[in-house]
Amino acid sequence: MSNPVVEIKWLRKSFGTLEVLKGVDFNVNESEVVCLIGSSGSGKSTLLRCINLLEKPDDGSIHVFGQNILDVKNVDQYRANVGMCFQQFNLFKNMNVLKNCMIAQQKVLHRSAKEAEEKARFYLRKVGMEQFALADSNMISGGQKQRVAIARALCMEPKLMLFDEPTSALDPEMVKEVLVVMKQLAEEGLTMIVVTHEMGFARQVADRVVFMDKGVIEEEGDPKTMFTNPKSERTREFLSHFQED
Amino acid sequence: MQESFFRQVLDILQKYWPSMAIGIQNTLIISLTGTIIGLVIGLFVGGLRAIRLDYTASKSALIGKKILDFAGKVYIDVFRGTPMMVQAVFLYYALLNIVHWDKLGAGIFVISVNTGAYMAEIIRSGIQAVDPGQTEAARSLGMSNIQTMMNVVLPQAVRNAFPAIGNEFIVNIKDSSVLMIISIADLMFQSKSIAGSTFQFTATYGITAAIYFILTSTASLILNLIEKRLNRPRTSFPQSDTDPSSMSLATEKAGKS
Numbered sequence: 129m130s131n132p133v134v135e136i137k138w139l140r141k142s143f144g145t146l147e148v149l150k151g152v153d154f155n156v157n158e159s160e161v162v163c164l165i166g167s168s169g170s171g172k173s174t175l176l177r178c179i180n181l182l183e184k185p186d187d188g189s190i191h192v193f194g195q196n197i198l199d200v201k202n203v204d205q206y207r208a209n210v211g212m213c214f215q216q217f218n219l220f221k222n223m224n225v226l227k228n229c230m231i232a233q234q235k236v237l238h239r240s241a242k243e244a245e246e247k248a249r250f251y252l253r254k255v256g257m258e259q260f261a262l263a264d265s266n267m268i269s270g271g272q273k274q275r276v277a278i279a280r281a282l283c284m285e286p287k288l289m290l291f292d293e294p295t296s297a298l299d300p301e302m303v304k305e306v307l308v309v310m311k312q313l314a315e316e317g318l319t320m321i322v323v324t325h326e327m328g329f330a331r332q333v334a335d336r337v338v339f340m341d342k343g344v345i346e347e348e349g350d351p352k353t354m355f356t357n358p359k360s361e362r363t364r365e366f367l368s369h370f371q372e373d
Numbered sequence: 374m375q376e377s378f379f380r381q382v383l384d385i386l387q388k389y390w391p392s393m394a395i396g397i398q399n400t401l402i403i404s405l406t407g408t409i410i411g412l413v414i415g416l417f418v419g420g421l422r423a424i425r426l427d428y429t430a431s432k433s434a435l436i437g438k439k440i441l442d443f444a445g446k447v448y449i450d451v452f453r454g455t456p457m458m459v460q461a462v463f464l465y466y467a468l469l470n471i472v473h474w475d476k477l478g479a480g481i482f483v484i485s486v487n488t489g490a491y492m493a494e495i496i497r498s499g500i501q502a503v504d505p506g507q508t509e510a511a512r513s514l515g516m517s518n519i520q521t522m523m524n525v526v527l528p529q530a531v532r533n534a535f536p537a538i539g540n541e542f543i544v545n546i547k548d549s550s551v552l553m554i555i556s557i558a559d560l561m562f563q564s565k566s567i568a569g570s571t572f573q574f575t576a577t578y579g580i581t582a583a584i585y586f587i588l589t590s591t592a593s594l595i596l597n598l599i600e601k602r603l604n605r606p607r608t609s610f611p612q613s614d615t616d617p618s619s620m621s622l623a624t625e626k627a628g629k630s
Contacts, residue, residue: 218507218510236514
């Protein structure tokens with residue numbers, strides 16, 4: 129459990145004059161599920177995007193699997209090891225469900241079409257979408273799209289999965305079907321970092337909850353203590369909005 | 374007067390239809406191949422110009438991209454900013470001693486590079502209509518800029534831009550008439566020689582206009598059919614099934630504690 133997968137030290141990032149991350153230290157261990165919570169604009173998504181190098185940090189260091197990723201030569205190869213799911217699903221609209229899950233396997237991992245299809249069907253089955261393999265990716269519901277997006281990322285067999293508000297664009301019924309899948313992955317021991325507003329999910333599934341506020345980590349801890357007895361006043365205030373949950 | 378006009382038209386058609394047919398054939402060959410090659414050029418130039426290198430790109434890639442972007446911009450500006458008729462005479466004579474081309478080849482070349490400049494801009498706007506999230510998703514899966522462009526962005530850009538691409542074909546059917554300046558036996562050139570030998574200018578060019586109109590309206594009819602087909606959903610899909618309890622792995626309810 130104490131094998132660090134992600135080690136972030138003193139991470140800083142500004143967009144123009146807006147300082148989004150003001151020196152963040154953050155670690156994730158193997159097989160750990162960490163939920164990042166906090167109000168919009170607190171820097172959660174930026175932190176996540178830095179781990180996948182979609183944003184370039186201004187200062188600090190990020191080590192993933194012991195490797196300083198700000199130095200890696202082959203960024204594409206690195207990204208292939210880290211799965212990411214987005215709020216807007218971002219399925220490739222010119223491909224059907226199956227092809228969405230195959231294309232990167234073929235182009236990046238150079239798998240044969242047959243092998244890629246087997247893998248794709250395996251992971252589509254895992255997220256309960258195999259019967260939709262030949263469906264047009266524009267014609268399925270939001271929850272189904274997100275499940276396909278998860279399968280698409282899993283097909284690369286990443287050692288780390290990043291979720292950027294995966295359920296924020298979904299209605300409550302669809303939220304559930306996506307969370308079922310994510311919970312299953314967590315139970316299988318996949319290392320996951322999840323930016324979310326789903327406090328129920330955080331409480332139930334996370335090994336650790338990290339509360340971010342104004343570009344710094346305000347408080348972190350195991351979900352039980354965090355939700356019942358937060359140390360910081362700001363955390364308490366934020367969580368009070370979710371009492372009915 | 375009225376009767377004699379139709380008589381003239383009929384006479385010309387009867388006597389000169391073989392040379393008109395050659396003209397129609399050449400006009401169609403030039404405008405169709407010119408549009409297709411122009412589209413290929415446009416995909417290449419427009420696609421390259423639309424790639425946004427992020428900070429992870431190497432230094433040499435950044436410099437190479439700058440140079441290509443500049444060359445692309447010059448190409449587009451020059452060919453959109455000068456008349457095709459001028460491009461035709463200039464390129465024909467300028468390159469004549471180097472390539473020794475036949476006239477039809479020269480015509481196709483001119484119309485291709487001219488169309489390419491317009492297509493590059495059409496493709497670029499088609500690319501802008503593809504939401505950047507898909508590019509981000511492809512990159513997050515480890516696909517390179519070029520792989521993302523080829524497999525994800527360009528196919529959608531072509532579909533988005535299909536009406537504008539088709540319109541270029543119609544424009545080319547009409548505008549290829551200026552290529553008679555380098556004596557290509559297109560419809561316009563054939564008409565001119567028919568008019569020159571019959572001295573019946575109104576009747577001859579009346580026929581010419583009618584033929585051009587038939588060509589463009591047929592082309593636009595076909596393009597509309599293709600567009601309808603493109604917009605049809607491509608695959609049937611199974612019964613809607615969003616109930617999580619039907620999912621193979623849903624052994625318990627999640628979400629609420």
